[in-house]
Amino acid sequence: MLIEWQFILIFAAIAVVFPGVPILIARFIRPSKPNPIKQQTYECGIETVGASWIQFKVQYYIFALIFVVFDLEAVFLFPIAAALNQLAFFAVFEVILFVLILAVGLAYAWRSDALEWF
Amino acid sequence: MAFDIVQFLESIVKLEMFDYLSKVWAGDVPSWLINGVSDIAGVLIICTFNLLIVLFLIWFERKIIARIQDRIGPNRVGGRYGLLQPVADAMKLMTKEDLTPAGADKIAFNLAPLIVVVAALMMWAVIPFAPGVSGTNLNVGVFYILAISSVSVVALILAGWGSNNKYALLGAFRSVAQLVSYEVPMIMALLIPIILAGTMSTQGIVIQQSIWYVFVVPLSALIFFISALAELGRTPFDLLEAESEIVAGYHIEYSGMKFAMFFLAEFIGTLFMAALFTTIYLGGWRGPGAVQYPILGLFYFSLKMFFVYFLFVWIRGTLPRVRIDQLLNLNWKFLVPLVLALILVVALVSKTMEGAEEWKTAAVLLLSNLILGLLALDFIRRYARQQRSESEEVVEVEETIDTQTVTTAAH
Numbered sequence: 001m002l003i004e005w006q007f008i009l010i011f012a013a014i015a016v017v018f019p020g021v022p023i024l025i026a027r028f029i030r031p032s033k034p035n036p037i038k039q040q041t042y043e044c045g046i047e048t049v050g051a052s053w054i055q056f057k058v059q060y061y062i063f064a065l066i067f068v069v070f071d072l073e074a075v076f077l078f079p080i081a082a083a084l085n086q087l088a089f090f091a092v093f094e095v096i097l098f099v100l101i102l103a104v105g106l107a108y109a110w111r112s113d114a115l116e117w118f
Numbered sequence: 119m120a121f122d123i124v125q126f127l128e129s130i131v132k133l134e135m136f137d138y139l140s141k142v143w144a145g146d147v148p149s150w151l152i153n154g155v156s157d158i159a160g161v162l163i164i165c166t167f168n169l170l171i172v173l174f175l176i177w178f179e180r181k182i183i184a185r186i187q188d189r190i191g192p193n194r195v196g197g198r199y200g201l202l203q204p205v206a207d208a209m210k211l212m213t214k215e216d217l218t219p220a221g222a223d224k225i226a227f228n229l230a231p232l233i234v235v236v237a238a239l240m241m242w243a244v245i246p247f248a249p250g251v252s253g254t255n256l257n258v259g260v261f262y263i264l265a266i267s268s269v270s271v272v273a274l275i276l277a278g279w280g281s282n283n284k285y286a287l288l289g290a291f292r293s294v295a296q297l298v299s300y301e302v303p304m305i306m307a308l309l310i311p312i313i314l315a316g317t318m319s320t321q322g323i324v325i326q327q328s329i330w331y332v333f334v335v336p337l338s339a340l341i342f343f344i345s346a347l348a349e350l351g352r353t354p355f356d357l358l359e360a361e362s363e364i365v366a367g368y369h370i371e372y373s374g375m376k377f378a379m380f381f382l383a384e385f386i387g388t389l390f391m392a393a394l395f396t397t398i399y400l401g402g403w404r405g406p407g408a409v410q411y412p413i414l415g416l417f418y419f420s421l422k423m424f425f426v427y428f429l430f431v432w433i434r435g436t437l438p439r440v441r442i443d444q445l446l447n448l449n450w451k452f453l454v455p456l457v458l459a460l461i462l463v464v465a466l467v468s469k470t471m472e473g474a475e476e477w478k479t480a481a482v483l484l485l486s487n488l489i490l491g492l493l494a495l496d497f498i499r500r501y502a503r504q505q506r507s508e509s510e511e512v513v514e515v516e517e518t519i520d521t522q523t524v525t526t527a528a529h
Contacts, residue, residue, distance in 0.1 A: 007157050007254035008262075011243050012236070014161045018169075019235040019379050026212045026375040039220040041283045041371070054284050060291045063446070067298045070454070074305040077461070078261060078318065081309045084465060085316040085472070092469045096462050103458055106450070115450045117443035 062114050066106075073102045133251050133412040160253055164242050172385045176204040179431050186435035211381075214374040219282050222371065226280030231372065231379035233273035238386040241266045245393050246321040248403050248415035259320035260308055263394065264301070267349065270383070271297050274368050277380075281371040289367030292442060297349060299446055303453040304345035310338040310464050311398050314483075324402035332399040334480045335464060337487040339399040341457050343429075346391040348445070350384065352430060354437040355445055392426040393419075400426070456494050463490060 080087075080095055109115055121142050129138035136156045140147075177192065177200065184191030196202025218227060241263050243253035256262055271294055278290020312318055314334065315326040332339045348355040369380050396402060400422045403415030440448070463486050471479045 001257060004254045004256050006153075007160070008240070008243055008256075010154070010157045011161045011164075011240055011253065014158070015165060015236045015239045016232070018165050018239065019232050019382075022212065022378070023231075023375045026216070030213050030374060031215050033215070034217070036220065038217055041219050041221075041281075053279075053287070056288065056291055060295050063295050063299055066450070067302060070302040071305070074302070074309070077306075077309055078312070081312045081465075082316065082318050084313050084469065089469055092465050095465050099458050099462055103455070106454065106458075110451065115446070117446050 059117060066109060066114070069105065070102070073098075131411050131413050133248050133416065164253060165239060168239060168242065168386050168389070169382075171389065172382055173204040173208070175385050175389060175427070176207065177201060178427075179434075182428070182431045183435040186432070208378065211378040212375055216374040216376065217371070219371045222282045223280040226276040227371075228280075228376075230273045230277035230280060231376040231383075233276065234270050234383040235379050235386070237266050237270035237273065238383040238390065241387075241390050242393075244320050245390075245397055246324050246402055247419055248412040249409055250412065251416070252321055255319060255321045257317070257319045257322075260312060260318045260323070260398075263320075264305055264308070268301065270387075271301075277372070278368040281368070283371055286368050286370045289370070293351065293368055296351070296355065296442070296445060299449045300345045300348035300355075300453075303341050303449065303457045304349060306454070306457040306461060307338045307342040307345060308398065309461055310335050313461075313464055313468055320397050320402075323398055324404060327401045327404060328476065329480050330399065330401040330404070334483050335460075335487055336484070337460055337491045338457075338464075339395070340491075341453060341460070342399070343395065344453065346395065347430070347433065348449070350387050350391060350430075352384075352388065352434055354433070354440050356439060388430055389423070389427060392423050392430060395426050396422040452494070452498070456490070460487070460490060463487075 076098070077095070080091065084091065084095075126135075126138060129135050136159070140152045140156070180203070181191040181200075192200030192203040194200060195206045218224070244256050244259040244262055246252040246255075274290050274293050274297070278287045278293075281287070311323055311331050314331060315323040317323065317326070369377060372380065396419060402422075403412075403419040405414065405418035408415035408418055464483065467483055467486055468479065471482055
């Protein structure tokens with residue numbers, strides 16, 4: 001079973017080269033006349049003020065956190081889903097319980113306005 | 119072995135050309151070398167196919183969107199139908215100057231377009247094109263696909279961060295918020311065919327689909343379709359790169375071939391989602407005579423894949439864009455609870471009807487899907503009614519305030 005991943009290894013090695021080739025070809029074809037005005041940061045014509053690595057809203061972080069919780073839930077559900085045929089009937093109740101625990105978490109996040117985009 | 123044209127043609131129909139040619143020309147070369155060479159050839163075929171098909175897809179999409187919008191589309195470059203338009207686009211992008219903004223983080227800035235294309239390409243390794251033909255038959259095929267699609271999200275942050283531009287950074291954050299939110303219903307919706315097929319391998323899911331899964335669990339297909347649209351950043355969820363509005367989001371500062379890489383990755387990703395939808399819900403290469411003549415399987419697969427791609431383009435030409443808060447509300451307050459309920463229902467039903475015949479299980483699942491879908495629609499209707507009554511209250515309050523100010527001014 002491990003031998004089937006050999007294709008993935010070869011794919012990764014070649015696929016990393018693939019987008020590099022057009023960029024490399026373009027390097028010989030394109031003009032290259034940098035001057036400071038062209039290289040200014042784009043902000044629809046006005047000049048930028050201050051550094052570009054600014055503070056950002058905490059909402060992005062909260063969505064990422066909720067995503068991590070649900071992603072891990074999905075990771076745990078995958079093996080059960082693949083093997084559900086071979087398990088006893090009680091496994092379905094275990095799945096229901098697992099999903100309900102996480103659904104309670106989602107309900108809590110919903111009620112405490114963690115899912116709002118302010 | 120001598121080369122026999124009849125046997126060669128047979129091997130084409132059976133899609134076993136490599137085996138036949140290797141037997142003819144390299145009878146006594148060690149098998150690991152033959153496997154390695156055929157793997158490399160397979161990778162090159164997939165990558166080249168993707169790059170060339172993108173040229174066709176760009177033309178296809180522009181023509182179809184133009185016709186939906188009652189205009190003609192490209193019709194000058196390359197004859198009456200504008201067939202060489204994408205080639206002209208590629209040549210233009212190749213000859214543009216590659217401006218790197220001052221102060222940009224060079225490693226992040228240059229690495230991001232490469233990672234996006236690599237992730238989009240590597241997902242193709244597990245798609246079954248025909249019976250017995252796929253890059254590789256991993257026993258965790260679907261899981262691998264989901265893992266790789268999360269890698270492309272990292273590249274967006276690299277692009278936004280490395281651009282030294284506040285708006286690129288904010289655009290990158292919003293993109294990541296959208297992409298990461300919609301991965302949850304996509305992953306969960308993919309769990310359902312896995313429950314039905316009992317395996318995570320893509321070739322295995324196709325083999326198990328004597329009835330296409332779109333007719334057994336249509337709600338799961340719909341949820342996957344919507345999440346795929348949002349994952350790709352296509353309309354109606356394309357506020358990340360809203361071309362007519364906020365310039366370009368995370369790829370503001372890219373020009374030339376690096377921008378072309380983002381563009382390329384989007385098209386490859388769209389075709390891949392079409393291929394994945396075909397594999398998992400529309401029965402992949404299945405069709406009359408596909409097992410005996412595998413080349414027919416390849417033909418059916420292509421047909422279905424391009425049909426789903428046409429659906430993507432149709433939706434893009436028809437629907438308007440949604441706002442980011444509507445987008446995230448749709449995901450966390452509607453799709454995720456719905457898909458969790460669907461998993462529970464499907465697990466329960468498929469386990470209850472374990473010994474029954476296949477069409478009975480399919481019918482009960484279809485029924486439960488439809489009931490759940492109708493319940494969900496009911497929730498939406500009630501929510502919309504509530505929203506409408508709230509907005510009417512606001513309008514009434516404003517009108518009373520206006521009349522009061524008028525009367526006080528008159529005194």
